[in-house]
Amino acid sequence: MTAGIEAVLARAREAGLGAIAEKVAVAERLTLEDGLALYRTDAVHVVRDLANHVRERMHGDLAYFNVNQHVNYTNYCNKFCEFCSFDRLPGQEGAYLMTPEEVADKIRAHLHQPVTEVHMVAGVWPRIPYEYYLDIVRAVKRARPSIHVKAFTMVELDQIARVGRKSLRDAVEDLKAAGLGSCPGGGAEIFADRVHRAGYRLKISGEEWLACARTVHECGLRTNCTMLHGHIETIEERVDHLDRLRRLQDETGGFQTYIPLSFHPENNEWSHLPGPTALEELREIAVGRLMLDNVAHVKAYWIMLTIPVAQLALSWGADDVDGTVVEEKIYHDAGATTPEEVEREELVRWIRDAGRVPVERDTLYNVVWSADESLRVGSAAPVNG
Amino acid sequence: MSPAATDTGASLTPTAWRAPLASQVWSGPHANRLVRIAATVEDGGRISAQDALLLHEQADLGTLARLADLVRARKHPDGIVTYIVDRNINPTNVCITDCGFCAFYRRPKHEEAYVLERDVIVEKVRETDALGGRQILMQGGHHPYLKTDWWCDLIADLKRRFPRINAHALSAPELDHLSRIEKRPVEEVIRDLKEAGMGSVPGAGAEILTERVRALIAPKKTSTERWLEVHRRVHEAGLRSSATMMFGHVETAEERIEHLAGLRDLQDETGGFTAFACWNMQPEGVPEEHLYPAKTTPAVYLRVNAVARIFLDNFEHLQTSYVTQGMKMAQVSLRAGCDDFGGTMLEENVVSAAGCFHLESIQTIERTITGAGFLPRQRNTWYGIVDERHEGGPIGPQDREEGATHRAWTERVRA
Numbered sequence: 001m002t003a004g005i006e007a008v009l010a011r012a013r014e015a016g017l018g019a020i021a022e023k024v025a026v027a028e029r030l031t032l033e034d035g036l037a038l039y040r041t042d043a044v045h046v047v048r049d050l051a052n053h054v055r056e057r058m059h060g061d062l063a064y065f066n067v068n069q070h071v072n073y074t075n076y077c078n079k080f081c082e083f084c085s086f087d088r089l090p091g092q093e094g095a096y097l098m099t100p101e102e103v104a105d106k107i108r109a110h111l112h113q114p115v116t117e118v119h120m121v122a123g124v125w126p127r128i129p130y131e132y133y134l135d136i137v138r139a140v141k142r143a144r145p146s147i148h149v150k151a152f153t154m155v156e157l158d159q160i161a162r163v164g165r166k167s168l169r170d171a172v173e174d175l176k177a178a179g180l181g182s183c184p185g186g187g188a189e190i191f192a193d194r195v196h197r198a199g200y201r202l203k204i205s206g207e208e209w210l211a212c213a214r215t216v217h218e219c220g221l222r223t224n225c226t227m228l229h230g231h232i233e234t235i236e237e238r239v240d241h242l243d244r245l246r247r248l249q250d251e252t253g254g255f256q257t258y259i260p261l262s263f264h265p266e267n268n269e270w271s272h273l274p275g276p277t278a279l280e281e282l283r284e285i286a287v288g289r290l291m292l293d294n295v296a297h298v299k300a301y302w303i304m305l306t307i308p309v310a311q312l313a314l315s316w317g318a319d320d321v322d323g324t325v326v327e328e329k330i331y332h333d334a335g336a337t338t339p340e341e342v343e344r345e346e347l348v349r350w351i352r353d354a355g356r357v358p359v360e361r362d363t364l365y366n367v368v369w370s371a372d373e374s375l376r377v378g379s380a381a382p383v384n385g
Numbered sequence: 386m387s388p389a390a391t392d393t394g395a396s397l398t399p400t401a402w403r404a405p406l407a408s409q410v411w412s413g414p415h416a417n418r419l420v421r422i423a424a425t426v427e428d429g430g431r432i433s434a435q436d437a438l439l440l441h442e443q444a445d446l447g448t449l450a451r452l453a454d455l456v457r458a459r460k461h462p463d464g465i466v467t468y469i470v471d472r473n474i475n476p477t478n479v480c481i482t483d484c485g486f487c488a489f490y491r492r493p494k495h496e497e498a499y500v501l502e503r504d505v506i507v508e509k510v511r512e513t514d515a516l517g518g519r520q521i522l523m524q525g526g527h528h529p530y531l532k533t534d535w536w537c538d539l540i541a542d543l544k545r546r547f548p549r550i551n552a553h554a555l556s557a558p559e560l561d562h563l564s565r566i567e568k569r570p571v572e573e574v575i576r577d578l579k580e581a582g583m584g585s586v587p588g589a590g591a592e593i594l595t596e597r598v599r600a601l602i603a604p605k606k607t608s609t610e611r612w613l614e615v616h617r618r619v620h621e622a623g624l625r626s627s628a629t630m631m632f633g634h635v636e637t638a639e640e641r642i643e644h645l646a647g648l649r650d651l652q653d654e655t656g657g658f659t660a661f662a663c664w665n666m667q668p669e670g671v672p673e674e675h676l677y678p679a680k681t682t683p684a685v686y687l688r689v690n691a692v693a694r695i696f697l698d699n700f701e702h703l704q705t706s707y708v709t710q711g712m713k714m715a716q717v718s719l720r721a722g723c724d725d726f727g728g729t730m731l732e733e734n735v736v737s738a739a740g741c742f743h744l745e746s747i748q749t750i751e752r753t754i755t756g757a758g759f760l761p762r763q764r765n766t767w768y769g770i771v772d773e774r775h776e777g778g779p780i781g782p783q784d785r786e787e788g789a790t791h792r793a794w795t796e797r798v799r800a
Contacts, residue, residue: 004411042758044720045451052447056408277756278713279720308683308714315407315447350682355407355445 008049015043017050024050027057029293035239038287044279051286051317055298058384059319062372063356064297065347066363068117068323071106073098073136077123079155081200083189083231085267085334087123097128100139107143115144117323117363120151121184130164130171134178141179148181148363154212154223155187158204168212172219182363183216185224185259191244192237199232199270206241210248217254222364224257225249225295229284230276231263242291249294256365257297257320260284262304266335278309282316289317296383297365303338307350314354320361321351402638404684407445415443426452426695429459434646437696442638446687453691453722460701461724466759467702467768468726468750471520471553472513476501476539480526482558484603485673486592486634486666490526500528506539507546513731514547519765522728523554524587527562533574536563537581544582551584551766551785557615557626558590558607571615575622584785585766586619588627588662593636594644601635613651620657620793624785625767628658628700632689633665633681641689645696652699655793659768660702660725663689664709683714687721694722702768712753719757725764726750 005025012021020034030038038047074097077087088095098106107118118140133152140149152160152175161171172180189199191206204212216223225245229238249255262284265275276284289298299320300313310321324344344360348371351358360369365381375382410419422436432440440449477500480490491498510521521543540552555563555578564571592602594609607615619626628648632641652658665686668677694703705723707715708730715726729746754761763772767788769781782788789795 044758045447045454048447049451052407061406061408274752277753278716279757282717306711306713308711308717311682311684312446312687312717315445346679349679350684353404353682353684355404355410355684357406 005053008046008053011043012046012050015041015046017041017043017046021046021050024053024290027054027293030291032239032243035242035287035291036235038290039235039238039283044283047283047286047290048316051289052315054289054293055317055319058296059382061355061357062319062359062375062381063314063351063354064320064359064361064365064381065351066117066323066361066368067113067115067344068119068325069106069110069115070325071098071103071118071120071140072122073103073120074122074125074128076125076128078126079124079200079202081189081203082269083199083228083263085264090125097125098136100132100135103136104139104143107140107147111144115147116368117148117150119184119323120149121153121156121186124156124159126159126163128163130160130166133160134174137175137178137180149179150182150184150363151175151180153184153187154209154216155204157183157216158208158212168215169219172216172221176219176221180221182221182256183223185226185255185257186261188226188241188245189228190233190237191241192233195231195233195237206244210244213254214248214252217252222254222256224259224299225255226259226261227284227288228261228263230280231270231273238287239291242288246292246294249292253294255295257299258288258292258295259299259301259322260288261301264304264334264336267333278306281305281309282313285313286317302342303336306338307342311350311354314351314356321347402442404688405443405445407447410443410445410448413443415439419444419448423448423452427455431698432696434642434696437645437692438638438642440695441642441688441692446684446691449688449691449695450717450721453694454720456694456698457703457722457724464759465762465770466719466724466726466754466757467762467764467770468754469520469728469764469766470513470516470518470747471522471728472509472518472731473522473728474501474506474509475525476506476523477525477528477531479528479531481529482527482562482603482605484606485676486602486631486668486671488669488671493529500531503539503542507543510543510547510550514550516731517763518550518729518731519763519771520551520553520728522587522730523552524556524559524589527559529566532567533563533577536583537577540578540583541581552582553585553587553766554578554583556587556589557612557619560586560615560619561607561611572618572622575618575624579622579624583624585624585659585788586616586626588616588629588658588660591629591644592631593634593640594630594647595636595640598634598636598640609647613647616657617651617655617793620655620791621797623789623794623797625657625659625788625791627704628652628661630661630663630689630693631666632663633685634668634677642692642696645693649697649699652697656699656791657793658700659766659788660704661693661697661700662704662706662727663693664706665689667709683710686710686714687718690718690723691721707750707753712749716753716757719754719759725768726754726761 009021012018075086075088076090161168188209227241262276265271297320298318300310300318301322302310348358357372367375367377367379478491479493479498563574616626630644665681668674702725703723704725704727705715705718751761762770765771767782769783
């Protein structure tokens with residue numbers, strides 16, 4: 001534990017965060033006011049200590065990664081989100097829509113690598129037929145039967161059901177039958193209506209996003225959840241967002257991992273906003289860990305955070321750094337300067353340098369490889385509390 | 386090729402060190418000692434080299450950052466983080482020292498070897514002055530024929546034209562090189578340069594100050610003892626200097642601490658160092674790249690930086706190195722011991738392209754500092770605040786003479 005919880009408690013009391021620390025010490029749920037206090041305080045080391053305490057209570061020193069590839073099957077989109085640099089209209093320069101065969105080629109191009117997951121998300125375009133979505137999932141599974149297909153945010157699923165004139169439940173069942181394994185957590189942005197109206201009013205609302213996630217969980221699929229921070233939202237709106245995720249999780253238990261996403265300002269309508277700095281990103285990881293007491297994992301998505309911040313985040317509440325990632329496009333269009341992929345050995349090295357034990361997982365957190373030999377390959381990752 | 390590497394044919398990789406598992410630090414075999422060391426730091430006491438080594442090897446990153454931040458806050462309770470508007474000018478890349486980790490130098494007669502013309506240098510300083518700059522960092526290769534006269538003439542000319550700009554020039558190995566090629570004591574070289582207007586001395590060329598390491602990576606460069614000796618003479622001459630460390634190559638943890646101990650001892654003696662900065666070796670594209678281990682990861686920088694802040698209790702300032710670490714890591718280091726963002730380090734193509742990039746980079750630096758919860762302020766070489774925004778006007782030393790308040794100088798003046 002971090003220098004003993006007693007020492008952390010003493011420092012927290014000194015910083016006026018004693019009541020929060022006492023709750024953290026006994027794993028009691030934090031209130032919305034507590035969340036605000038964690039955002040407001042200058043005592044960054046106390047926030048870190050508390051989040052790290054929870055992280056170590058749940059996961060010890062284990063730090064997860066996977067070997068994955070990204071396929072962004074189209075950048076056609078009619079949502080015109082202010083923060084997005086990826087979207088194009090058909091016919092516009094750089095616009096593309098991959099055929100199912102082209103999607104399969106992307107998978108086949110990495111058959112020589114031990115990829116266990118494809119992360120497949122894209123723009124939303126109403127003229128893409130229902131069958132297309134089933135076809136691309138089938139094409140992936142044909143090209144690599146062992147791969148886990150983690151695809152379609154709630155925003156895409158809403159569109160898929162709409163174009164298929166089906167209930168969301170039926171659409172999800174069709175996609176499952178085609179080979180869909182789970183869903184990513186994107187498209188949540190900030191749930192508050194004020195921000196939704198100002199930034200992405202054509203996209204499904206916060207409540208619609210949550211309703212979709214509820215249905216997907218009820219269909220037996222796990223999903224991730226996210227929050228896009230560092231643009232025009234207030235800390236009250238962030239706490240509200242975390243609270244809504246926490247309440248749905250109480251209901252369904254379907255979220256595996258929470259991933260705070262940093263707004264990147266290049267090449268989009270909100271380029272005048274600066275985006276969050278490193279310490280703000282680390283605090284976001286910490287507050288997420290402390291508020292979302294019912295979500296097992298918190299991910300420091302290195303593609304977006306950069307390697308230094310992701311590495312340090314393993315001591316700020318995160319227990320996962322995402323994967324080796326092949327061909328990421330969305331954040332790179334928004335100015336991310338991180339490499340598009342990283343060698344597995346490199347990832348292992350920086351996890352170890354952070355004082356953690358690297359564990360390769362599959363999408364559903366079963367152990368694929370572990371530096372800690374007591375963890376059996378194929379077993380479920382141990383989570384306490 | 387470094388002799389040792391050539392002899393054995395082996396790479397320069399040191400024995401592997403592995404970070405302690407963070408959750409087990411406070412229940413592990415070193416817990417009691419770590420508790421005691423942390424208490425010493427919290428009480429404002431000095432820690433020994435052995436303690437620093439244990440912190441470096443066995444403490445978790447969170448604790449190191451917290452303790453270093455505590456030391457920083459004690460020294461700088463005003464919450465100010467400084468930086469200096471300056472420019473890096475390398476008058477020559479000609480060098481006869483052949484360090485295998487250096488990608489900058491060229492041997493004499495190499496087709497890319499250069500010595501900048503006077504008017505080129507003057508123009509660079511003019512641009513710096515126009516942008517409100519306070520310093521030029523002027524260092525370069527160990528040129529076999531450029532002697533003290535050449536440097537004195539240059540510095541005097543620049544001081545005459547741009548009195549506000551300090552010449553932060555000629556690191557210890559360069560001063561030593563001048564003394565060697567002119568076969569006279571380094572004190573005389575320093576005296577002449579000071580008379581010409583040199584205002585302070587940069588801390589470069591320290592690398593790792595142990596003879597084993599220097600024999601491997603920089604066998605022709607100034608020795609440990611001599612590097613420290615040159616700084617001692619600089620301080621005695623009434624000048625201030627900074628100190629650095631380049632880690633992440635062939636050195637062991639013990640050698641990192643030995644380096645810091647050498648600096649702390651000299652600082653106890655003279656008080657002449659203004660600041661310390663460290664960075665990891667950047668092995669891409671250096672002549673002996675194949676001999677060096679992979680670049681250390683950011684967590685190691687944070688660790689070394691924090692240990693330095695905790696151990697170097699007689700150094701007022703720690704600079705972060707955003708040029709090598711990037712803005713994100715530099716910002717995090719402001720909560721792990723650093724209180725200074727270093728220089729803006731304008732490069733020639735950048736400035737001549739249009740002053741606007743410079744302004745943007747200043748904005749980025751300020752936003753990074755503000756985002757960490759600090760107040761950004763511009764300083765001069767002696768860490769006097771020169772920022773017009775500062776309430777109550779400039780504070781601290783405003784020139785070389787006001788900067789010379791350190792022990793080695795005041796004792797000499799008294800004598």
